[in-house]
Amino acid sequence: MRRRREGGPGVLAAVLVVAACTGSGREGETPRFGFGREPSPELLAAMDIDVRPDGKGLPEGSGTVARGREVFALHCVACHGPTGTEGPFDRLVGRDPREGFPFGEKAEYLGTRTVGNYWPYATTLFDYIRRAMPQTAPGSLGADDTYAVIAYILHLNEIVPEDAVLDARSLPDIEMPARDRFVPDDRAGGQDVR
Numbered sequence: 001m002r003r004r005r006e007g008g009p010g011v012l013a014a015v016l017v018v019a020a021c022t023g024s025g026r027e028g029e030t031p032r033f034g035f036g037r038e039p040s041p042e043l044l045a046a047m048d049i050d051v052r053p054d055g056k057g058l059p060e061g062s063g064t065v066a067r068g069r070e071v072f073a074l075h076c077v078a079c080h081g082p083t084g085t086e087g088p089f090d091r092l093v094g095r096d097p098r099e100g101f102p103f104g105e106k107a108e109y110l111g112t113r114t115v116g117n118y119w120p121y122a123t124t125l126f127d128y129i130r131r132a133m134p135q136t137a138p139g140s141l142g143a144d145d146t147y148a149v150i151a152y153i154l155h156l157n158e159i160v161p162e163d164a165v166l167d168a169r170s171l172p173d174i175e176m177p178a179r180d181r182f183v184p185d186d187r188a189g190g191q192d193v194r
């Protein structure tokens, strides 16, 4: 019969955890692990681009539907089609079905989810487009043109009027058609499934 060796992997792991916790210098300081480097303010700013549903994180700037029509024609139309419905890639425009919310239940509605019938927050458009679109050059649109192309997409979806001007104050105020179809997931675990 073999005896368990003293100081096996379990002990080593415990020693490493203690070392990681105690090797951090004085109390209250951010722990340091002896690798990596301090990010520059520029690098942090380039990465810190999330926009929350309530609009936190939206930059200064503004854009009109008219300017958005130009931006869309230049940078989006090749992949999303002249009216945002033709593709070849994701359909961005469409309010139907206006009643019910059958996307999970009926196979024929798969692939018909759009900004107009599915997205709960207009602010997510800013986060997503700045982060990911145009797919060939994400991040290349400035803040004004991002607001503008969002205004145009929302106008095509019959959500804002032709003369809408979007900025950090007006974008969070837009009530999206699918807004009440989503709830914050505050389940604490266990059996409570909505």
Ligand code: HEC
Binding pocket: 071, 072, 075, 076, 077, 078, 079, 080, 089, 090, 091, 092, 113, 114, 115, 125, 128, 129, 133, 134, 135, 136, 141, 149
């Ligand atoms: C080279 C092709 C290409 C170009 C150009 C392009 N897109 Fe996209 N777009 C895509 C693809 C592919 C997806 C799906 C990406 C995925 O699901 O990961 C997408 C997804 C999207 C979505 C999310 C759709 C949804 O409901 O999930 C939005 C919004 C969007 N694009 C906006 C734009 C805007 C605005 C522009 C122009 C500024 C643009 N795209 C330019 C290819 C492109």
